Structure formats: structure tokens, C-alpha cells
Amino acid sequence: MAEGALNAAELENKQEWWWLAEKKRSNRLDYLRKSVWKKGALGGNYAPGIKLDLEIPTLFTDMWNFWKFDPVMMRRAKALAHVLDNITIFITDHSQIMGYLGSAPHTIGWRVDGASIVNEELYNEPGIIPEPEDESLKKIADLNAYWGGQTAVDKLARILDPEDAVKFLSGAIGWGAPTSAYGYSGKNYEYFMTGERAFEDIIAEIDRNIEKAEDKTIGTPGPDILPLYDRMQNWEAMKVILKAAIRYAGRYARLARIIAENYETDPKRREDLLKVADTCGHVPAHPPRNLHESLQYDHFIQILARFEAHEGAWPARPDYYHGPYYDKDVNREKNITKEEALDLIGEFLIRAYEVGGFGPRWAREGLQGITGTWVWTLGGVNKDGSDACNDMTRALLQAARLVRVANPTFAFRWHPGVREDVMREVFECIRQGLGYPSIRNDPVLVENAMYWHGHPLEEARTWVHQACMSPCPTTKHGFQPMRMASATANCAKIIEYALHNGYDHVVNMQMGPKTGDARKFTDFEQLFAAWARQMEWIFNTLVRTVNLGRYKDSEFYGRPFLSAISERSIETGIDAVSPIGERGNAWITAFTWVENADSLAAIKKLVFDEKKYTMDSLVTALEANWEGYEEMRLDFVRGAPKWGNDDDYVDSVMIRCLEECARHSHEIKCPCGNNWPILPENVSGNIHYANIVGALPNGRRLGDALYDGGISPGPGLDKKGPTAVLKSCGKIDHVHHGRAFLLNQRLSPTQLSGEKGYQLWMSYLKTWADLGLDHVQFNMVSDATLRSAQRDPEKYPELIVRVAGYSAHFVDISRKTQDNIIQRTVQGLG
Amino acid sequence: MKCMECSFEAPVSRFRYLYNARIDASISLRQCPNCQSWLAVDELKSSPRQKVGPGEAPWGKSAGIESLAEDHQT
Numbered sequence: 001m002a003e004g005a006l007n008a009a010e011l012e013n014k015q016e017w018w019w020l021a022e023k024k025r026s027n028r029l030d031y032l033r034k035s036v037w038k039k040g041a042l043g044g045n046y047a048p049g050i051k052l053d054l055e056i057p058t059l060f061t062d063m064w065n066f067w068k069f070d071p072v073m074m075r076r077a078k079a080l081a082h083v084l085d086n087i088t089i090f091i092t093d094h095s096q097i098m099g100y101l102g103s104a105p106h107t108i109g110w111r112v113d114g115a116s117i118v119n120e121e122l123y124n125e126p127g128i129i130p131e132p133e134d135e136s137l138k139k140i141a142d143l144n145a146y147w148g149g150q151t152a153v154d155k156l157a158r159i160l161d162p163e164d165a166v167k168f169l170s171g172a173i174g175w176g177a178p179t180s181a182y183g184y185s186g187k188n189y190e191y192f193m194t195g196e197r198a199f200e201d202i203i204a205e206i207d208r209n210i211e212k213a214e215d216k217t218i219g220t221p222g223p224d225i226l227p228l229y230d231r232m233q234n235w236e237a238m239k240v241i242l243k244a245a246i247r248y249a250g251r252y253a254r255l256a257r258i259i260a261e262n263y264e265t266d267p268k269r270r271e272d273l274l275k276v277a278d279t280c281g282h283v284p285a286h287p288p289r290n291l292h293e294s295l296q297y298d299h300f301i302q303i304l305a306r307f308e309a310h311e312g313a314w315p316a317r318p319d320y321y322h323g324p325y326y327d328k329d330v331n332r333e334k335n336i337t338k339e340e341a342l343d344l345i346g347e348f349l350i351r352a353y354e355v356g357g358f359g360p361r362w363a364r365e366g367l368q369g370i371t372g373t374w375v376w377t378l379g380g381v382n383k384d385g386s387d388a389c390n391d392m393t394r395a396l397l398q399a400a401r402l403v404r405v406a407n408p409t410f411a412f413r414w415h416p417g418v419r420e421d422v423m424r425e426v427f428e429c430i431r432q433g434l435g436y437p438s439i440r441n442d443p444v445l446v447e448n449a450m451y452w453h454g455h456p457l458e459e460a461r462t463w464v465h466q467a468c469m470s471p472c473p474t475t476k477h478g479f480q481p482m483r484m485a486s487a488t489a490n491c492a493k494i495i496e497y498a499l500h501n502g503y504d505h506v507v508n509m510q511m512g513p514k515t516g517d518a519r520k521f522t523d524f525e526q527l528f529a530a531w532a533r534q535m536e537w538i539f540n541t542l543v544r545t546v547n548l549g550r551y552k553d554s555e556f557y558g559r560p561f562l563s564a565i566s567e568r569s570i571e572t573g574i575d576a577v578s579p580i581g582e583r584g585n586a587w588i589t590a591f592t593w594v595e596n597a598d599s600l601a602a603i604k605k606l607v608f609d610e611k612k613y614t615m616d617s618l619v620t621a622l623e624a625n626w627e628g629y630e631e632m633r634l635d636f637v638r639g640a641p642k643w644g645n646d647d648d649y650v651d652s653v654m655i656r657c658l659e660e661c662a663r664h665s666h667e668i669k670c671p672c673g674n675n676w677p678i679l680p681e682n683v684s685g686n687i688h689y690a691n692i693v694g695a696l697p698n699g700r701r702l703g704d705a706l707y708d709g710g711i712s713p714g715p716g717l718d719k720k721g722p723t724a725v726l727k728s729c730g731k732i733d734h735v736h737h738g739r740a741f742l743l744n745q746r747l748s749p750t751q752l753s754g755e756k757g758y759q760l761w762m763s764y765l766k767t768w769a770d771l772g773l774d775h776v777q778f779n780m781v782s783d784a785t786l787r788s789a790q791r792d793p794e795k796y797p798e799l800i801v802r803v804a805g806y807s808a809h810f811v812d813i814s815r816k817t818q819d820n821i822i823q824r825t826v827q828g829l830g
Numbered sequence: 831m832k833c834m835e836c837s838f839e840a841p842v843s844r845f846r847y848l849y850n851a852r853i854d855a856s857i858s859l860r861q862c863p864n865c866q867s868w869l870a871v872d873e874l875k876s877s878p879r880q881k882v883g884p885g886e887a888p889w890g891k892s893a894g895i896e897s898l899a900e901d902h903q904t
Binding site: 638690698703714715791793816819823 | 847
């Protein structure tokens with residue numbers, strides 16, 4: 001490696017951040033980083049060598065079948081306990097943090113009981129079938145035959161309205177599976193992660209509750225005691241899984257001790273393994289005593305939750321919850337050095353990066369390069385409003401630059417009281433091309449949480465990212481155990497259906513309501529009324545489906561482990577996924593949103609104001625996918641104002657669309673009775689939907705990537721500079737118009753080098769904050785580097801870019817997504 | 831339209847439309863049905879402008895458009 005000859009300063013000057021990281025990190029961390037198996041799909045395909053784990057589904061199914069007469073939560077708890085007791089475990093060389101979702105480091109988990117439509121996709125993935133392939137395929141077929149008709153989604157599909165089911169499953173208007181088997185589970189960190197209790201304490205709490213319930217069930221008969229019979233079963237199920245979790249950790253403790261005492265010849269490693277044995281013998285049974293145990297406790301919980309469900313996100317606030325242990329170990333008691341702490345934290349990131357599960361192709365295409373949106377929350381405020389940043393915040397930001405993983409990424413809760421040294425660490429991550437942390441406006445989002453969902457101030461201040469973007473408290477009544485998955489709307493279909501009378505020319509069926517022949521619309525108000533009705537229809541269809549999925553989830557799926565770490569379930573004996581006791585924190589993810597404003601504004605100007613074209617000619621051109629209408633298409637792009645240029649003509653259309661959605665968001669309710677605000681963002685859905693959304697009046701054809709999402713202007717269409725982008729976005733009311741609004745920005749790495757670069761960036765952030773925006777994230781990689789990486793991918797294996805609400809290695813995303821990132825405007829500051 | 835790689839000739843619509851080079855230019859990417867090469871095509875003239883390989887994307891404001899797509903930035 002020629003670069004290895006350069007010193008750190010030279011590498012920094014050349015912005016060779018990967019090689020700089022390699023030079024700066026310890027040998028241990030270097031080994032762990034390079035030996036980790038990448039589970040994120042390359043475009044839509046798994047990397048060579050990645051194999052499906054068949055131990056978990058086989059063990060789970062065996063015991064699920066054996067306990068067929070048990071209530072669902074108990075049945076799941078026993079099946080999971082069987083997995084935890086019997087799955088092959090391993091210890092990676094040099095590692096100090098244990099736990100993996102699979103029987104070997106190159107395997108990916110398979111959620112066999114989630115959905116048959118996902119299970120069937122395995123037959124289309126020959127590369128990941130373990131050897132011997134024939135034997136594995138037979139096992140997969142046996143498992144699929146067993147689960148066909150009794151997965152969570154299969155059960156839900158039987159009771160859905162048939163028309164809703166067909167339209168939902170068409171893949172045209174939304175994605176996801178309405179079950180907690182997939183999706184994102186918030187966690188009640190305030191219950192289990194504050195150091196006050198761990199699993200043994202929770203078991204004792206459950207025992208007390210069971211005892212009280214038993215006393216009642218042998219007392220005076222009455223309707224009040226009847227629910228207790230089910231609840232006692234649920235409590236017992238929670239105990240089963242908590243005890244199994246302690247045994248699972250104990251297996252690592254035993255393995256580490258066996259290796260240390262019988263096989264390890266390196267005294268330092270032997271010492272490490274004995275420490276691992278001690279750690280795994282202590283957590284999760286008991287509250288952590290130091291940083292290592294705190295990180296291990298957290299990691300065990302995350303892995304255990306993923307044995308139970310395919311959690312696509314990783315809501316976390318590691319600086320807030322691990323910070324006290326860092327302070328104790330590094331600052332007060334000096335048990336470990338800062339460098340040793342950084343090493344542990346670096347491994348903590350790597351252990352999360354290696355986790356992966358099998359996902360269907362549509363999910364892999366929509367989340368190219370990663371296995372889930374693992375956006376960890378940093379910074380923010382304490383419950384009393386004081387600055388929550390600590391030494392762990394800085395250490396996490398430093399460790400991220402050392403290990404340079406694409407997942408997890410960070411999102412930073414900025415507030416006016418953040419100290420400059422922390423902001424400099426944040427900037428350094430962005431400047432070094434990680435694409436993260438994204439910056440969130442904490443005061444705006446706390447107010448937003450109180451407005452939309454009624455979270456009390458102190459609870460709102462605990463918020464973490466439940467997925468890429470949406471804040472969710474970590475409290476008893478505030479945390480959301482099941483992200484309302486599938487309420488992810490392909491919003492470009494709203495304007496498409498308004499122009500085609502609800503008919504979808506891509507999937508060839510009547511989808512939305514018949515809102516009139518657009519060729520005959522005589523003014524903009526008729527078009528907008530059709531747009532509003534189509535918007536309501538799409539949102540209603542998705543929310544109906546997801547609400548039902550949530551309502552029935554404890555019956556069709558059930559989460560004993562998640563319940564066992566949730567205060568309201570421990571208190572009541574009710575499955576955590578039940579809406580009972582939750583305040584509600586739902587949101588509609590609005591994919592492909594900005595196309596609506598740009599398209600409506602183009603029609604308003606060119607058809608109704610200037611009368612340059614007729615609605616008839618426009619619909620004809622769109623039906624032809626603009627083929628043969630290139631001059632007209634260019635006119636609709638260049639001759640009409642576009643979002644992101646501080647142009648009131650189109651910006652007012654955007655605001656009107658958002659106001660219409662906000663009005664409807666108060667009408668549609670989640671099972672907890674709370675609102676469904678929208679949240680514009682895309683992940684890489686703009687690529688996934690490229691071949692599903694037809695031609696639009698903003699000038700795109702079927703096949704073109706959609707805009708990169710949220711409220712980001714169309715790539716290359718923001719022509720008036722970064723302040724104009726911020727001013728357009730600042731016209732949105734970031735509290736009352738929706739739950740959050742993603743903004744992508746590309747900045748020049750050359751311009752932002754050195755101290756001047758930091759000052760320019762801070763000045764930009766000040767404008768962003770003054771205008772009340774809630775989110776912004778940056779790519780700071782030059783076109784030249786990105787193009788070189790396209791040409792010679794083997795030379796850029798670790799180049800990271802911000803795709804949407806997540807980061808990915810550039811070479812892991814499809815050519816089309818790569819091109820879409822290059823198309824984004826590089827903004828010059830100053 | 832004639833493929834610049836293999837000289838296959840057919841109406842432009844026979845060349846599979848992939849995606850636009852940038853939305854505000856008349857350059858798009860199409861694929862030759864004969865040799866599968868990717869071509870940058872001027873949609874106004876229905877003529878190919880160049881064969882496109884990785885890293886040769888004819889777009890990007892900051893990239894100077896490499897003489898293909900006109901830059902409409904103001």
C-alpha cells in the first residue's frame with residue numbers, strides 16, 4: 001500500500017481519511033475492523049461469502065412446534081429460549097464485546113415467522129444458501145412449508161380488507177410489513193438502562209406482580225380478576241426469556257474462561273478473556289459496574305431483541321446512557337485510559353456494524369449498503385434542559401473516525417448550549433467524509449414532540465431516533481415498541497394519480513379514487529382538490545393497514561423479550577406491542593415528496609397561468625413518458641420554478657401541500673388515539689421507486705431516479721445557492737407541518753478544510769438554526785473522488801457517503817444511486 | 831440512431847431508456863439492445879453523444895458537465 005508510506009499530516013492534507021484512520025487506531029481495533037463481515041447488500045445483492053443462518057430458524061421452529069398448545073407469548077418465549085440455549089456461539093479473535101445474531105460471523109439471521117412473502121424470496125438468493133446447498137434448500141423448503149399461512153403477515157392478510165390488501169401489496173404506494181416481526185422497536189431505556197435495575201431485578205419485580213395477581217385470582221370472583229390469568233402467563237413468558245438471556249450471556253462467560261484457562265498462550269489476551277468472562281457473568285443479570293459492562297449490557301440487549309424480531313433500526317443514545325460509566329472509569333477512578341476506552345467504544349461500533357439479517361430485495365434496494373437504519377442519537381439535553389453532551393459524546397465521535405463504519409451512524413441533537421469543542425468533533429466527522437452525524441434542531445423537535453403527540457416536556461427531552469429521522473422518547477408511556485411500519489408512502493403517486501384519475505399506468509390497475517379526468521380540469525383548484533383526495537386515500541389505506549397490524553400484533557406475533565424490558569409491560573403484564581399504556585408516536589414516512597410541489601407548480605405556471613400548454617397535451621405527453629416531447633419536457637423543468645430557490649411561487653405550493661397533509665394528520669389516528677404527522681425522507685427509496693413511478697410534470701420519466709428526498713431540492717435544481725435552499729426550507733413550519741423534514745446538502749471538502757472551513761460551516765449552521773429547520777446532513781466528498789471510485793472501486797472500498805437518512809460505503813450502492821449522489825449540487829458557502 | 835460501439839441501428843425508442851443524466855438537460859442514458867453498451871443520448875436530436883463507462887457520468891454541476899450536458903445554473 002503506497003499510501004502507508006505517508007505520515008498522518010500528509011494523509012490529512014490529501015484527505016485520505018481511511019488510511020489516516022488505519023494509522024491512528026490500535027492494532028486490536030485495526031484487526032477487528034478489517035476482519036468484520038460486511039452484511040449490507042451491494043446494491044441489492046449480498047456480498048460473496050455471506051450465508052443464511054439456518055440454526056436459528058431451525059431451533060426456533062422445533063420448539064415453536066413442540067409448545068403448540070401454549071399462549072402465543074409463552075410459546076415464543078420458550079422457542080427463543082431454546083435458540084439462546086443451543087445456538088453455536090463464537091468469540092472473534094481480539095474481541096472483548098460478545099454476542100451475535102447467528103452461529104458464525106459470516107451468517108445473517110432469518111426471521112422465519114414474519115412473512116411468507118419474505119421467506120419465499122430465499123429461493124431467489126442462491127448465493128446465500130449454505131453448503132451443501134441441496135440439503136439447505138430442502139431445510140428451507142421444510143421451514144417454508146411449516147410457516148406458510150401462519151406467519152404474522154399471513155395471519156394479518158387474512159383479515160385485511162381484500163382491496164386494501166391487494167393495493168398495499170402492489171408495492172406501488174408504500175412498502176414494509178405491518179408487524180413487529182420487522183420494523184423498528186423503540187426501547188424503554190429509562191427503565192432498563194439507567195443503572196437502577198437489570199434482568200435479575202426485573203425478574204424479582206415480575207415475581208412480586210405474579211404473587212399479587214395470584215392472591216387476587218384465589219380471592220373474590222369478579223370481572224377484574226379475569227384479565228389476570230392471561231397476564232400471569234405473559235409475566236411467566238417474560239421471566240422465561242430473561243432467564244434464558246442470562247444463561248446466553250453465561251455461555252459466553254464459560255467459553256471465554258475455557259479458552260483463557262486451556263488454550264490461550266498470550267498472557268494479555270488471556271487477561272482480556274477472563275475479563276470478558278467476568279463481564280458476561282455479571283451483565284445482563286446485574287446492572288453494569290463499569291464502561292465495559294455497560295457497553296456489553298447494551299449490546300446483549302440489542303442482540304437479544306434481534307433474536308426476537310428483525311429490527312430494522314437501532315434506536316439508541318449511547319453517550320447519555322454510557323456517559324456516567326465513561327466518566328467513572330476514565331475521569332474519576334482512572335480504571336482505564338482514554339485510549340483504552342476509545343478502543344472499547346470502537347469495538348462497540350464494529351459489533352453493531354457486523355449485525356445483519358435477511359431482507360427481501362425491495363428492502364435491500366431501499367437500504368443499499370446497510371442492513372438497517374441504525375441511527376444513534378448523540379448530544380441533546382437532559383430532562384431539566386441542561387446540556388447532555390459529555391466525554392462519551394466526544395469519544396464516540398472520535399471512535400467513529402477511527403473505525404469508519406457505515407452503520408451505525410450518528411445524529412447529533414444540536415441546541416444553543418452545545419460547547420464548541422463538541423461541535424468541532426461533530427464537524428471533524430463530517431469533514432472527514434463520514435456523512436454523519438446529521439444535525440437535528442433539538443428545541444424545535446422537542447416542541448414538535450409535544451405538539452403532535454402530547455409528550456410532556458421532560459419525556460420529550462429523552463428522545464432518540466426511532467429510525468433515520470423520527471424522534472421517540474425512551475420513557476414508559478412515550479416509547480413506541482413497534483414503529484408503525486408500512487405507513488411509508490410513495491408520495492409521488494399522489495400527483496400521478498391526480499393526473500390519471502386514480503389509475504396507475506405502471507401496475508395497470510385502478511388504485512386511487514376517481515377524482516376526474518385531468519384533461520378536463522380548467523383551473524388549478526380542480527387539480528389541487530384531486531391531489532388532496534389522492535393524498536388522503538394513500539395515507540388512509542396505509543394507516544388502516546398498519547393500525548390493524550399494530551392492534552393485532554400481540555395476537556399474531558408478540559414480543560416477550562421487548563415486553564420484559566418495558567416498564568409498562570412489567571407493571572401490567574400486557575405485551576409491549578399492545579397500544580394500551582402508550583401515548584402514541586406514529587408518523588407517515590413521506591418518500592418522494594418534493595416531486596409534488598415541483599409538479600403542481602409547473603402545471604400552475606405553464607398550463608393555468610401562462611396557458612402555454614393544455615392539460616390535455618400534458619397528460620398525453622406524460623402517458624407517452626415524455627417520449628417525443630423532449631422540448632416540452634425541458635420547458636416543464638426549466639420554465640417553471642423549482643423548490644429550493646427561495647421562490648415564493650413554488651414554495652407557496654409546497655406549504656399548501658404540507659398544510660393539507662397536516663390537516664389530515666390530525667384526522668387519522670393511531671391505535672393509541674394519537675396523530676399521524678408526515679415525515680418527508682427517502683432512504684434510497686428514490687431509486688427503488690424509479691421504475692414504479694410514471695412520468696411526472698416536474699420533467700422526470702419512468703426510470704429516472706426520484707429526488708433524493710425529504711425536503712431536499714431536486715438534484716441540480718437548486719440554483720441559487722445554499723442560503724436560498726435554507727430560506728425555502730425555512731418557510732416550512734417545522735413544528736406544525738409535520739414530524740421532521742430531511743435535508744441533504746453537499747459541501748465542498750476543499751472549501752471546508754482548516755479553521756476557515758469550520759467557521760464557514762458554523763455560520764451556515766447558525767442560519768439553519770435561526771430559520772428553525774429541524775434537520776440537515778452533509779456529504780463532503782468531491783465529484784472527482786466519487787467518479788474515481790466509480791472507475792476503480794477496488795481502490796475506494798471504504799469511501800463513505802450520506803445516501804439519505806443513513807450512510808453507506810459508496811462502492812456498495814448501485815450505479816444509479818451513485819449517479820444520483822453525484823447529481824446533487826455542491827453548495828459553495830461564504 | 832446508431833450505436834457508437836457496435837453500429838447497431840434502430841429508432842431511439844429501441845434503445846432501452848435507463849435514466850436521465852440530469853433532469854434539466856436533454857441528455858439521457860440508454861442501453862444498446864445489441865451490445866448492451868450504455869450511451870449518453872441527446873434526446874432532442876435522438877443521437878448518441880458518447881459511450882458511458884463507470885466514472886464517466888456526463889453530469890454534475892461541479893464537474894463542469896464534461897462538455898455534454900449544458901449547465902443551466904445561473
